[in-house]
Amino acid sequence: MKWLLILLMLAPGIGFGQRRPAAKAPAAPQKSEAPAPTKWPIDSLVVEGNRNYTREQILAVAGLKVGQLAGKEEFDAARDRLVASGFFEMVGYKFEPAPGKQGETATFQVTEVDAAYPARFEALGVPAPELVNMLRSRDPLFSTAKLPPTKPVLDRYVNWIQEYLAAKGSQEKAAARVDPVGPDKFEIVFRPARNFPVVAQITFEGNQVVPQNVLRDAISGVAVGVPYTEERFHELLETAVRPVYETRGRVRVAFPQVRTEPAKDVQGLHVIVTVNEGESYGLGKVDIAGSSPLKPAELLKTGNIQTGDVANFDRVNEGVERMRKALSRSGFMEAKISVDRAVDDGKKTVDLTLHVDAGPQFLMGKLNIVGLDLNGESEMRRIWNMKEGKPFNADYPQVFLNSIREQGLFDNLGETKSQVKINEQDHTADVTLTFGSSGPQRPEGRGRFGQRQ
Structure with missing residues (x-):
């Protein structure tokens, strides 16, 4: 028991004789990690799929610029602006890190509205160049050469024209309509909304070289049923009737007088045109x-x-x-x-x-082949004459496919098609050839190359 007591007495002595460890300082609060960035500076902007409108026009509507910070929110808004313009059927985009830079490369992919017609202004009481300049200043895509006849486009321009007329003190209301100007040809006309008398019948006087029925046929399709103004009717004579005479060398043909009277049997105007046919050149x-x-x-x-x-x-x-x-x-x-x-x-x-x-020269870009096995694809590339970097011939892809079919290089060859992707920025054209199969391949066929099943 004595030893036990001594040990017990010594043990506390040892404990008290030791230096108390310094109290640990409270750990500094950990900084929360900064959220990952969602926007980056735009290093470059690319537009694909455009045909009628330039990259600069499209980007002006999109509202994005190189150097701007942008992320999904900004690109969504840019896409929505392009869709709302009425010039495009579809708009997509993608952005990815710019190689070797602290920024992003953005690409807009657009599908333009197929239909696009010339536009003109009629009887609005303001010179056409004024209206052209006004619309161009408000819409980078505006051009009298080509406009899509979509409701957003026409409604927007009609409203702007009415605002412009009102600022000039005019109470005229504007309207837009699509009028025929020839076989399968149309134009967009911005004109007063009030009703004009329409052309119901046309007669020519003074013609001897060209029969009455030929002249009527030339102009009736674009003039009958159309609201009449003298200025517009003279334009139709120039575009529809003059070419009839110019096939006969009558380059000095003139239409010195146009007069109207109420049509007798139908509602509308009877238009009488005096023709001076001139001599043959x-x-x-x-x-x-x-x-x-x-x-x-x-x-x-x-x-x-x-x-x-x-x-x-x-x-x-x-x-x-x-x-x-x-x-x-x-x-x-x-x-x-x-x-x-x-x-x-x-x-x-x-x-x-x-x-x-001449414009820019486009060169052959990449050739893509779909639907063939390795041997078939290798042979197609071998006999494809329009090599990368050579001048691009838009007729060649279809000529090539027709030749392949005529030579019978493949058994059971189904539908074939060629697709061309134009790269406006580097002036190249990529071609995709697609080979379809009409059924299972027959080993006894005379074709020498295979297709994927």
């Missing part, structure tokens, strides 16, 4: 002025516009179209050719000067 020289990516002599040979004969402008236009297609096959897909006339009344001839606006 021949086609003189045809030249190309300015630069052209193809040799002028080769283009003129392709056009095959015959000189020395009657100046038939249907044939002239056909020749110009052949020349435009030749430029397109060389990659100049946006090429335009304008024609200036020089009429010599003394010689009764018309000389033509052609001006080529």
Whole structure:
């Protein structure tokens, strides 16, 4: 027991003789992690799928700019603005980190409304250029060359026109309508909402070279049933009747008088047109002025516009179209050719000067092949002549597919199709060839290559 007591007495002594450990300082409160960023600076903006409208026009409506902080909320709002414009059937977007940079690359994918018609202004009491400038200042997508006839577009422009007229002190109400101007051709007309008398019947006087029924047929489809204004009717004579005479060399045809009276048997106006047919002119020289990516002599040979004969402008236009297609096959897909006339009344001839606006040259981009096995795909790539980086010929993909079918390279070849994706920024065109199968492959077939099942 003594030892036990000593041990018990010593044990507390040892405990009291030790230095008490310093009290631990309370742990600093941990900082909560900052939330992950949801917006990043825009490093670049790309637009895909646009045909009629430029990247700059579309981005102006979207309202986003390079350098701006943006995330899902901003891109959703930009997409909604584009959809609300009435110019696009579908709008999508994607954004991803910009390679090697503290920012994001954004891409808008748009599908434009297919229908798009020229627009003009009629009887609104304000010069058309004023209205054009006003609408262009309020909508970056506005153009009289092409407008989609969608309700959002037409309603918006009608409201802006009415506001502009009211500011000028006019009480005129505006309206928009789509009118025919030829076979399968239409235009959008902004005009007063009040009713105008419509054209019910048309008669020509003074015509001898072209029969009455031919002239009526030329203009009736675009004029009968249309509200009448003298200015507009003269425009229809120029666009619908003048070409009938210009196929016969009558380039000086004129319509000096147009008068109206109530139609007798139907409600509307009977329009009587006086025609001065003029003399027949021949086609003189045809030249190309300015630069052209193809040799002028080769283009003129392709056009095959015959000189020395009657100046038939249907044939002239056909020749110009052949020349435009030749430029397109060389990659100049946006090429335009304008024609200036020089009429010599003394010689009764018309000389033509052609001006080529070639635009950018598009090159072949990537070739994608769908529906073939490895051997078939390899062979298609081998015999595909339009290699990457070469001038793009928009006719070639379908010509190639037709040739494959004619050669019988595949058994049971079903539907084939080609799709072209135009890249406006780098002026390239990617092609996707799709090979379908009409059924199970037969080993005894003469085709040499296989398709995926």
